Amino acid sequence: MLNLRLPLPRLLSAGEVLSGAGSLGALKALDAARLAVLLSPTLAADEEQMAYVKKSLRAEVMTFIPMPGGEPTLEKLQPVLAELTPFRPDWIVAIGGGSVIDGAKLAWVFLEHPDADLERICRPFGLPGLRGVARFAAVPTTAGTGSEVSSSALFLDEETRAKRAIVSHELLPDVAVLDPKLTLAVPPQAVAAAGMDALAHALEGYVSRFSHPLADMQAEKAIAVLLDKLAATWRQPEDTDTRLAVMHAAMLAGWVQNLKVPGMGHAIAHQMGAYGIGHGLAAGAFLIPAMRHNSEMPQVQARYAKLAEELKLRDDLELIDTVMQLKAEIGLADALSKLAGVDRKQVLAEAEAISAGALEDICAKANPTAFGPEVVHRVLKEVL
Template identity: 35%
Template sequence: MALARSITLHMPPRIEIGAGASGRVGPWAEGAARVLVLASPHTSGFADRLALPGEVTIFDAIPGEPDIATFEAALDAARAARPDLVVGLGGGSVLDAAKLVAAMWDGTQTLDDVAGPNRVAGRRTRLAQVATTAGTGSEAGIRALITNPGSGAKIAVESPHLLADLAVLDPELTFTVPPAVTAATGIDAMAHCVEAFTNRRAHPVIDGFARMGIDLVGRYLARAVRDGQDTEAREGMMLASFYGGICLGPVNTAAGHALSYPLGTLLHLPHGLANAIIFPHVLAFNESAAPAKTAEVARALDLSPGDAGGLLDAACGFCRDLGVEMRLSAHGATADQLEGFARDAHGIRRLMDNNPRDMSVDDVLEIYRAAF
């Protein structure tokens, strides 16, 4: 194994995995006097399963794409509660907000102060991250994203101080996730792994996590979509999501996520759905630049790119078979929006520069048109 460059891996020091793992948060948190739980309206109902000690405050107003106002409201809730433990209980948006709240509530830094890499002053509060979806892998990572509603862009924060002290992967918390959301978030988890795997900054160590994640998606995603109560499939997808989150740290995503972001911030598609629509197009676009790794992905997902339609049709079929509506036009996009989406996506250089094949604005626009 040739280690082409040095990397730094950050992982939560404690990870609880398995059915019922959420019940182990309370014993771990013993001694906490004031606990703030950040959740969405849909996930706050799981708070009792955590068996948390002390005085518990729940802030459950975090939507699917949290913006600056939402984050500031959560920060205000933390400053009122003065917690010695912050718990994120939800999908990626909730977990991202929890990271930032734990790092910033007891300080004076603003989002502008911390945007970018390694600008967070330091976390003063313990953080537990309890995932309720299998998609973003945010519980594993050191990045957080908040939407700026003025520009429609994502504010990206990266710091080791955002790393959870405890990450919990309890498949029982995903049993009620609807099939459509299970499919979209599962494809998002796969996209994290695939984009890191085929990345210009790819690394053999991260390739190992990516391969495990892609293999798990190939084995378990369709099962989890068919039967939400399939514990083995749900746990397999939570692990795939976690591995994808690890991939994001030292390598990150590439063009696929760059193209998905305008669909979230401007078209208001859920992040997982946006990635599911874009994934096949970018996989096929990059095939010529990463043929061996792309072939590995195709085998793991049991695609048949040798057919007349090639890899793009096979990958689109994989997503459609999971129940994903793959046409942007069916999700409210209009043809006159596509050029603006393309300009915005092409400008996200922190991701586009990672792509294994250079992509012009016209290339991006062609992908949006093909997905339209």
């Protein structure tokens, strides 16, 4: 990896990306002696899926460690590390949704740097080198977060209840595997939420402050596929071809997220974890208000109009309508509080804190227009 100081557009990704139904079996080729598989609790409990996983992997010794549910926190990771550290793995394979992959990345960090200072490693690119002990493979079971090709690991700070991120290209997995077979057991709402997260990565990233023409092309393709196929895969989960197409699109959107950084919608969505609201749901919910707000800026409006043209849509307004229509099709038309099952008033009561957190979020800094607390308050009311 080049050690660049200039923010030049470049494409950084996982070392190798494998995809296709059954592609998990490629991990048999890992040069692993001690392989630790960190996997989602749902998957761990699914005998059929576990049989498939076990059959697809090979190493001298393997251990399977279920990850905690929900957003990763350091506290929740402790039992994982207590198992992982004495196992002394030389490969870690993370199988699960974005939270599982992010949590596994954190476990990897603390395996290799058990004395890592959290403040230091949370500074952008403050993470020391990895891989002196173990390498990392990511196998997403949802099509959305893009964690398999991202340079970050998000976690919830127990103390402040804020979402924090470790950002470093060291966190890019050595191998990413997109195997639609592993996504078949994912419930429809999770498919929908993850899909909307991916769409938000692409749509928000497309207009971010950071210029990256290559990522824009990826965004265009990701948006086209997601608008076209997300509803279909939600309706027909057993169609692995469609599921794979959506996974590919979600990974393209993951690249966009990693290279361009999404904006305001994601900045606010990151604050919802503290209320038990899943990231995908939140990201999908704040996407349209973010697009509308940003389209007030002529340059952004022009960018979305160009995108609409690429997508054979009339204009930016039709683009927003299309996204709204998709949300409705996949069961996400309701208010966020209803979808997530949270008390709207309770969340709105903390609008000040949510707003402060959102404005500090790295995604706020990538948003094409500056926005203040009043915008966040308005959007919260609208979405919740």
